[in-house]
Amino acid sequence: MSKRRRTLLNGRSAQTSIAAILSVAAGASTGWFSNTTFVVLAIIAVTAFLIVFGTPRASLGGIVIGALVSAVAVRLPELGAEAIVEGLVWGLIVVLILGGPLTIRRVVEQHRAFQQRGWDIAALQAQRRASETREALQRERMSLAAEMHDGLGHALTLIAVRLGQLSVKPSLASTDRQQVTEIRQIAADAADELGLAVRLLRTSDSTTAEWATPALEDLINGARKAGIKVTAEVPEGYDDDLSEEVRTALIRVVQEGLTNAAKHAPSQPVRVRIIPTQDKIRAVISNKLLDTHSEASDSGFGLIGLQHRAEMLGGELTTATTSESYTLTLTLPRHARPVAPIGSDTDMIREAKTTIADHRSKATRLAVALPVVVVTTMAVVMLAYFVVVNALSTLSTAEFQAIEVGDERAITEKVLPPFEIFDPPRDQFPARPEEECFYYENDISFFERLDVFAVCFSGDKVSRKGTVPSP
Numbered sequence: 001m002s003k004r005r006r007t008l009l010n011g012r013s014a015q016t017s018i019a020a021i022l023s024v025a026a027g028a029s030t031g032w033f034s035n036t037t038f039v040v041l042a043i044i045a046v047t048a049f050l051i052v053f054g055t056p057r058a059s060l061g062g063i064v065i066g067a068l069v070s071a072v073a074v075r076l077p078e079l080g081a082e083a084i085v086e087g088l089v090w091g092l093i094v095v096l097i098l099g100g101p102l103t104i105r106r107v108v109e110q111h112r113a114f115q116q117r118g119w120d121i122a123a124l125q126a127q128r129r130a131s132e133t134r135e136a137l138q139r140e141r142m143s144l145a146a147e148m149h150d151g152l153g154h155a156l157t158l159i160a161v162r163l164g165q166l167s168v169k170p171s172l173a174s175t176d177r178q179q180v181t182e183i184r185q186i187a188a189d190a191a192d193e194l195g196l197a198v199r200l201l202r203t204s205d206s207t208t209a210e211w212a213t214p215a216l217e218d219l220i221n222g223a224r225k226a227g228i229k230v231t232a233e234v235p236e237g238y239d240d241d242l243s244e245e246v247r248t249a250l251i252r253v254v255q256e257g258l259t260n261a262a263k264h265a266p267s268q269p270v271r272v273r274i275i276p277t278q279d280k281i282r283a284v285i286s287n288k289l290l291d292t293h294s295e296a297s298d299s300g301f302g303l304i305g306l307q308h309r310a311e312m313l314g315g316e317l318t319t320a321t322t323s324e325s326y327t328l329t330l331t332l333p334r335h336a337r338p339v340a341p342i343g344s345d346t347d348m349i350r351e352a353k354t355t356i357a358d359h360r361s362k363a364t365r366l367a368v369a370l371p372v373v374v375v376t377t378m379a380v381v382m383l384a385y386f387v388v389v390n391a392l393s394t395l396s397t398a399e400f401q402a403i404e405v406g407d408e409r410a411i412t413e414k415v416l417p418p419f420e421i422f423d424p425p426r427d428q429f430p431a432r433p434e435e436e437c438f439y440y441e442n443d444i445s446f447f448e449r450l451d452v453f454a455v456c457f458s459g460d461k462v463s464r465k466g467t468v469p470s471p
Helices: 003-032 039-052 060-073 081-167 172-201 216-224 244-264 301-312 346-391 397-402 408-417
Strands: 231-232 269-274 281-288 314-320 325-333 436-441 452-458 461-468
Touching: 003 039, 003 060, 003 081, 039 081, 060 081, 081 346, 081 452, 216 231, 216 244, 216 269, 244 269, 244 301, 269 461, 301 314, 301 325, 314 408, 408 452, 408 461
Parallel strands: 231 269
Antiparallel strands: 269 281, 281 325, 314 325, 436 452, 452 461
C-alpha cells in the first residue's frame, strides 16, 4: 500500500472516530434533554454542522451506529418498551439530520469531480487523437525519408567510388591525392550513416543497429580539415557527468551548426562554445553572415529534429539572427533523460470513465437511500410498535371482573397486559391524588375504540377500577 493511500485511510479513520463521538453525544442528548425539544434539535444541528465541515470523509456507518446506540442506551434505565422504541425513533431522526447533509455534500463533491474528470478524459482523448495523427504522419515521413536516403546513399557511394578511382591516378599530385582521399573517406562515412539511418527508420526494433556518435573534438577537427574556420571553446572534462542523451544532443547541435554555416555562409568563421554550469550545460554555435544569407537555416529539418530532441530532454533550442551573425543555442539539464509522451490509450480512458461513474453513482445512491431507509425504518418501527401495543394491551372481561378492590398490586400486575392502550381516556376516568391508573381495551382494535377497563393503584393495593364505555 502506498504512503499516500495509508495517509488517506488514517485520516478517514480519525474523522470517522470523531464523527462517531459527536453522533453519540447527539443521540444521548435526546434522552438527557427529552423535556426540551428545542435544545435537542439545536444540539443535533450543531453536531451536523461540525460533521459536514469538520469530518467530511467520515464513514456513514459510524454515525448511524453511534446515534442509534446512544439514543436507545440513554433510555435503558427506564426498562420500558415504549422508552426503547422512543429512543430508536429519536436515533433515526438524529441519523437523518446528521447523515443527510453529509451525503448531500458528497454528492456535490462527486458532481464537481465528475465534471473535472470529464475535462481530463476529454484532454486524454484529444491527446490520443493527436498522438494517432502524429504516428500516422511519422510513418509517412519515415517512408519518404527512407526512400530519399536510399537514393542519396546510392549517389554518395558512387561519389566515393569515383573519388577512390581518381586517388590512384599516377598523374595526380601527392597533395591533391591526399585531399581526394580525405574527401572520399567523408563521402564513404556519409554513405554508411545514411545506410544506418535507413535501417533504423525501417525497423521497429531499436536494437538492430546502433548509431555511432562522433566525438566533439573529431567533429571540429573534421570541419577544420574541410576548410571551415572554427574557433572552439570547450572546457576540459565538460562531459564527465553528462547523461548519454545530453552528450549526443550537444554533438548533434554542433554538427548542425557547422553544417548550416558551411551551407549558408561558406568561408565565414564559426565559433563553438560549450558553457557548463552546476545544473545545466549550454552549446552556442555562431557564425558570421554573408550579405546574401537567407533565413533558410531557420527552417531546416535538422533544426526541427533538434528542437524535438531538446523538448524531450526538458531543455530549449533557440536561434538568433542579426545583420551580422547567426547563433544557435542549446540549453539542457546535465542529467536529463528523454520524457515519454503522455499515454492515452482506450483502456485508460475507459477505466477513468468507469471509476468516476462508479463513485458518482455510489454517492448519489447513498444520498437518496439514506432518507428513504431512515424514513422507512421509522415507519416500520412505529407500525410494528402500534401493532404490538394494540395486541398486548387487551384485558378480557373475565380477567377484569376477577380483579377486586384491595387486591395486592404485585399479584394483580401479573394479570394485567404488558402495555397500556394508545391515548388512554384519562379525562373520562381521571386518577385521584396519590393514585396511579392504567387503561386497557377489552379486545384488539386498531382504529376503533372499544370499552376501556381502568385499574388504579394506591400504594401496594388496588384502590378502584372502572369502565369507560366505547363512544
